[in-house]
Amino acid sequence: MDSPQQSPDIEQVEQLVDIQELFNRSFIFSGAPGGVTKLFAYLAKRETYTKGEVILEEGKPCDRCFIITSGEVDIYQHYNDRRFHLQLLTTGSLNYFGELALLSEFKWFFSARAWTDVTLLSISREAFIKVMERYPESYQNTVKKIINLRINRFVDQSEYLMANIAPDAWREDPPEL
């Protein structure tokens, strides 16, 4: 079936290959078997948002994880009725958000909006679980990576907050008795 004359036009399959390559480069799926990334490429949904549009809102149930293919995304959180900016994500190394949604059901604890016009790929938890059921050997590895990603983000956000923190939040060592 794979004889060369059977291959359809290159142009027609390009889309899937592009997404697959993007996934291969992304931290979550890199190293996963080709079948897995191709399936995710197939199941991913393209979403576009215009500048300023809300992508997800704090308190709403989460159901998918996002990868930025173009544009910038502002991650923020409300605290005491004020909007706190936490991160500005781009297509660089931190080009994803909502990765925990793949693992568990919860309500978004942050919000995201399009800082510029944005194109995203999203993968639903349902799709993630369906694929992982067939590739249990990849599952553990992927979970590990998602946790590591979370740590990366946590470090990034903490550093950002510490850099912008009010002076009175800074403390010396506890007084010696």
Add this chain to the structure above:
Amino acid sequence: MTKKAANSVRITERSLFYWILRRHRSSQLFLLLIIVVSLFFKVYPLEMQKRIINEAINLKDLELLYLYCGLYIGAVVIAGLLKYVTNVLQVYMGQKILVEMREELYSHVLQLPLQFYRKMQPGTVISAMTAELNAIGFFLGGAIAIPITSVLTFAVFLAFMINLNPLLAMLSMVIYPFELVVIPYLQNKYNKLNKERVRTTRKMANVVNESISGIQEIHGNTSYELEEKKLLIFVDKLYKLMKKLFLVKYGIKFANNFFQSLGPFILFLVGGYMAINGQFTLGALVAFLSAYEKVYDPWKELIEYYQSYQDAHIRYAQIMKIFDLDPPHLMLPPPEREAYSFEGNIRLQNVSYIVGEGVRLLEDINLEIKKNEQIALVGFSGSGKSTLALLIAQLYDSSQGTITIDGHDIEDLCKRDIGSNVAMIAQQPFIFTGTIADNLLYGVQAVTDASATVSRKQIHAVVRAVGLEDDVIRFGLQAILTPDQCAPCREKFLRMRQIVQTSLRDEFAQAIEFYDVDNYLRYSTIRDNIVFGDSMEQEFAVSRLPDHHQFMDLLVREKLEKPLITLGFAIAKQTVDLLADFQDDEFFFRDNPMEMKEFTSYSELLDRLKGPQPKDAGERKLLLILALRYIPEKHSIVSLPSALEKKILSARHSFLKTIVMVDIEQCKTTGSGASIVPIFSEVGSFIPFCPSEYLYTRSLRENILFGAVKSEQILVEHLRELASKAFADEQLLDEILAIGLGFEVGSKGDRLSGGQKQKLAIARAFLKDAPILIMDEATASLDNTSQARIQELLETDFRGNKTVIAVIHRLDLTPAYDRIVVLKAGRITEQGTYDELMDKKGDFYGLATAES
């Protein structure tokens, strides 16, 4: 109901013959006349037989033979025709009587008190009302005609035989007395078994009925074997009964046949002897034998009649036994007065309600409720609060004490008095098969004779008030309207489309890719992109396009056929490669032009193919279908070569111009205006995706949005409200609401959610606008917002114009009520306002603190 005169015998006390003797007397008389006339034509051929042999054959007179034979056949034909008429008349009368019986019985059954239904299994009632009554119907028609015909025929033939030869006649009658003993004996046995059969069948029906109603529980408990065993007991019993039953049944048949053949035996023996000795002519013997055979027919009919009478009698008696109860109240007020209109003063004095062996569910209740007072009935479960509400609604009847409404004892009130003054909402209301509107009007139509007393405005107001509006509008939007249904509002719907297309265009463009005759639609199928419309008779459905000559010629002309088949091939190949391990999971096919069930056939197709352009027409068709279903933005399995977009656009224009004759320039003009398809009302015409056209093959929602949905989420979360507001501003929502009210709710309303059903029931009661409203935990299954909305309504709209009695479980709703009545173990323990009771620190305080 209205037919029932006061002096008539109660339905369950009537005998079977009551129905027969009092109905259709003139038809029955006519039938009798025909029977008497037909007797003559039955005997006449026998006389001809004798004459043919004794006179025509004996004298060798051909003319006489022809004459007699002619008369013979004439009489036979007339007798046959008369028999046909009697049969038809019998069945006709039987069915007419059955209709009346069923109507009156059903009316009686519906009026029986609720207590009756607590004990009665639905299976029993259903089988009694349907199958068992049917069996009686067959008996009814012939109930009078058959015995009379049989006896008369018997007598006439006997007289004929005696006339021929008295001795032989007497001899052939000898066997009948034996039959008179044996047959009834066997029949008696049969009856007993049959009674048992009816009973067992009913029990079996109940078991099946129960397990079907409780199928969820059975699956949940995997109690299949348990249920099978339950049924098996009755199946087994029925099997044994049927064996015995048929043993007796065929015993009867055997006895009959035996006696029947005994007659000719005697006749041949004695008659033959006499004929040989010249005491009897041959013609007379032949006629005698014929007469003997004929005389047996009415006899047999009489026996069969006897059997079916016994059968019908048993069935009838059993049915009537089930329903042998008097309805506790009259249905309609006496002729001298109309139904009362009450103000809503209710008074209970020493009321007790006792069930079974003296179990007192309510004990010595004294309560006075003034008109327009709002009362909350609270208490632990089992305290009797719902029972109290049901007593006031006359659904139960108190065992002791009196309940009065505006001074009238509820005992003496007819159902219509209650029906017009009390609106009741049950905790688990029943929704009937039919539309939402049917269900809404149910209560109103039950107490008024004219159905058009409720205006559309009132209905809409109630639907809004109970918070059902959004749901009804959604149903309305889902409706696919026929041209006739659409006609009155067509302009309004197109106006809604226009609003979305113009003033809300920017917002909606985020979620909708609007139809535009000059743009490629990336969220629509290639089929929609080329055909750009629908035919009313599905002429251009995807599955039919590959066989559509004009369409295929167009593809070839536009140099699209090969690229589309190549595209189809690419889709098939990619899908089969990617999803080989997932072909059993629907999920992976959600965004694929290929359906899960087609996977195997496409997989086999690819195995056969050597390249993307097969020669075989069937194979090309399969690949083309995939391509026609392909939606670029949804189906990521392949991408659309950009060159194809242009070709498809050009094919669209060519298709519209040459095949369906649509003026493309006209299709570009936005806004309403006359339809550009001149014959759009004609079924079978083509409707293009042009702004001036209502698309009769699509839902109302699709018509308003007029494009393919890019993001359902944005649409639902952000745009629905926006559109609702814009439509409401121009009073366009009412039209959608009206269409939504025509939504079919399914059997028992199972196409509605629990909350929707509850809201519908509340709306149904509110629409009745009765002075007394009884709510039996009516809002318990609603979400907090909906519950609050109903509560708000009680406090505003109903304040000062309705007596409200609400059985309430959630105590946080009680502060709004004028008075709270607390029940405990069937007695009222305390009553007062919320603050009074909380200060008192009694039972209510206990309940309230336990809850929090």
